Amino acid sequence: xxxxxxxxxxxxxxxxxxxxxxxxxxxxxxxxxxxxxxxxxxxxxxxxxxxxxxxxxxxxxxxxxxxxxxxxxxxxxxxxxxxxxxxxxxxxxxxxxxxxxxxxxxxxxxxxxxxxxxxxxxxxxxxxxxxxxxxxxxxxxxxxxxxxxxxxxxxxxxxxxxxxxxxxxxxxxxxxxxxxxxxxxxxxxxxxxxxxxxxxxxxxxxxxxxxxxxxxxxxxxxxxxxxxxxxxxxxxxxxxxxxxxxxxxxxxxxxxxxxxxxxxxxxxxxxxxxxxxxxxxxxxxxxxxxxxxxxxxxxxxxxxxxxxxxxxxxxxxxxxxxxxxxxxxxxxxxxxxxxxxxxxxxxxxxxxxxxxxxxxxxxxxxxxxxxxxxxxxxxxxxxxxxxxxxxxxxxxxxxxxxxxxxxxxxxxxxxxxx
Numbered sequence: 001x002x003x004x005x006x007x008x009x010x011x012x013x014x015x016x017x018x019x020x021x022x023x024x025x026x027x028x029x030x031x032x033x034x035x036x037x038x039x040x041x042x043x044x045x046x047x048x049x050x051x052x053x054x055x056x057x058x059x060x061x062x063x064x065x066x067x068x069x070x071x072x073x074x075x076x077x078x079x080x081x082x083x084x085x086x087x088x089x090x091x092x093x094x095x096x097x098x099x100x101x102x103x104x105x106x107x108x109x110x111x112x113x114x115x116x117x118x119x120x121x122x123x124x125x126x127x128x129x130x131x132x133x134x135x136x137x138x139x140x141x142x143x144x145x146x147x148x149x150x151x152x153x154x155x156x157x158x159x160x161x162x163x164x165x166x167x168x169x170x171x172x173x174x175x176x177x178x179x180x181x182x183x184x185x186x187x188x189x190x191x192x193x194x195x196x197x198x199x200x201x202x203x204x205x206x207x208x209x210x211x212x213x214x215x216x217x218x219x220x221x222x223x224x225x226x227x228x229x230x231x232x233x234x235x236x237x238x239x240x241x242x243x244x245x246x247x248x249x250x251x252x253x254x255x256x257x258x259x260x261x262x263x264x265x266x267x268x269x270x271x272x273x274x275x276x277x278x279x280x281x282x283x284x285x286x287x288x289x290x291x292x293x294x295x296x297x298x299x300x301x302x303x304x305x306x307x308x309x310x311x312x313x314x315x316x317x318x319x320x321x322x323x324x325x326x327x328x329x330x331x332x333x334x335x336x337x338x339x340x341x342x343x344x345x346x347x348x349x350x351x352x353x354x355x356x357x358x359x360x361x362x363x364x365x366x367x368x369x370x371x372x373x374x375x376x377x378x379x380x381x382x383x384x385x386x387x388x389x390x391x392x393x394x395x396x397x398x399x400x401x402x403x404x405x406x407x408x409x410x411x412x413x414x415x416x417x418x
Contacts (some may be wrong), residue, residue: 022050023413026120027070027146028111028132030103031058031081034255034325035126036065038148038207041230042124044068045406054120056111056132075110078103087260093168096344098177104130105184111135122413130198134188142412145201146405149208149324149345152199153218161195203412205405208324209331209396212352225408228399229328231309238307240281242314246299247277248380250317253308258321258342259285261364262292268319270369272376273297281311309333316380319372322349322361331358332396334389336379340367357388 025046029035036057046053047069055070060081062072079099080089089096108131115135123143125132136143168174181194190197203223210216210226242249252268254261265284272280273296280300284290290302308326312318312333320326322339327349330337337359339350353359360375379385400407 021413022052023121024118025051025053025122025124025409025413026056026073026115026132027053027065027124028056028129028135029126030079030128031060031077032079032128032257033061034257034323035128035148036061037325038230039124039126039146040065040068041402042146042205042207042405042409043070045402046409049406049410054115054118056114056129073111073114075107075114078106089257093164094171094173094177100128100130101177101181101184104134107131108134108188112138122409124409127198133197133201134185134190137190138188142415143202144409144412145204147204147206147208147224150213150348151204151206151219151224153213153215154220155215155218156199157195161199205408207405208328209392209399211331211356211392211395212324212327212349214348214352226399227405227408228396228401229332230402230405231329231332238310240307240310240314243279246279248275248316249279249281249311249314250319250376251281251283251306251308251311251315252319253283253306253326254285254321254340254342255323255326259283260287261342262288264340264364264367265293267367267369267372269293269296269300271372273300275373275376281306281315283308317376319376322346322353322359324349327353328396331389331392334386334393336382336385336389338362338367338372338375338379340364356392358385358392 027039027043029039043053043055043065053070054073055065056073056075057065058077059074062074066072111131112135119139120141122141123132123136124146125143127145127147133143165174178194185192185194185197201223206213206224206226207230208226209228213219213226250272265282265288268280268282272278278299282300282302283306284302284304286304293302296302309329312329312335315333315335317338318330318335319338319340320330321342323346337353339353339359339361340363341347341350342364350359350361354361360379362371362375
């Protein structure tokens with residue numbers, strides 16, 4: 001009932017352009033570029049509207065959130081940092097999920113102390129910030145999830161969650177994980193099962209285009225609102241100029257986390273470095289020595305880090321790991337993509353991009369120089385791909401982006417409590 005009331009209030013507020021009194025809004029996230037970047041333009045917009053926004057973040061990304069106008073509230077995280085070796089995350093489901101629970105348990109006292117005497121009027125949180133949800137309930141204020149990736153649909157648990165957890169739950173380690181999660185929630189007065197606590201927030205703004213959401217027709221839109229990409233000025237990340245005279249530009253990037261792939265990068269050099277008139281920008285991250293690539297031709301530009309959006313706006317092709325952020329940036333720039341997923345939701349994103357008719361999916365072991373080159377030449381010369389990209393970009397523009405997200409947050413502030 002509350003969910004429907006909040007949805008209707010938000011819908012009416014967005015349609016009427018309703019504003020709210022200045023408030024203290026607290027955002028909580030982890031130190032990962034893919035989790036922080038999607039929220040920054042929303043934060044910038046809320047600050048511009050006169051709200052005081054604090055942002056609970058580990059020190060590594062404090063300058064980034066401060067640049068959006070928020071007041072950083074620093075806390076110590078035990079998660080691998082944004083520059084950590086990808087192998088630090090382990091290889092199994094439990095390897096991946098246990099660190100987030102550990103971090104939530106140890107961060108909760110830090111965050112409670114950081115906000116003591118300065119409790120917010122509303123909590124925004126990234127999907128990985130479990131402690132923020134606990135604090136929101138403790139403070140009895142509205143809590144809104146900002147999801148940088150897909151959300152659960154009706155039937156998700158039966159189709160994805162239960163099969164994924166079937167084997168881990170047979171192990172002592174898997175059972176201990178859930179027991180610990182239950183105990184932590186109960187200690188904080190929360191009787192929810194961990195699964196809906198994590199995956200079914202009462203209110204969520206989804207910061208991806210609806211076109212990237214699997215089974216979008218089965219998402220409960222009384223709880224989840226797709227506002228699409230919230231992109232803004234990225235000039236602080238640097239600029240890039242397309243070299244004069246080149247016929248095609250391809251950007252190759254596996255994001256910030258899964259970059260330790262020297263063999264794949266060598267295949268990319270072979271695939272595109274031998275194409276006349278092509279210029280390649282190859283982002284290899286901080287865990288690869290450029291010497292591992294061997295001989296690199298002059299038309300291949302090797303970087304540890306790049307201003308991705310600036311390049312995409314001038315590129316003809318994007319070879320991506322299909323993370324949620326990169327996928328939507330490729331769509332917003334109307335750039336055809338070769339999706340080479342590495343982990344987590346990237347496989348689903350790659351399927352969605354291919355299903356939209358704007359990308360080709362290649363698994364890492366399939367991404368030979370020949371396969372990459374064949375896919376690239378087919379994509380950049382296909383007028384149907386260009387047409388589909390224009391259609392998707394037009395649909396994204398209608399979702400409202402940053403301004404709509406801020407309107408809906410203000411609507412939650414204005415909604416009567418009770």
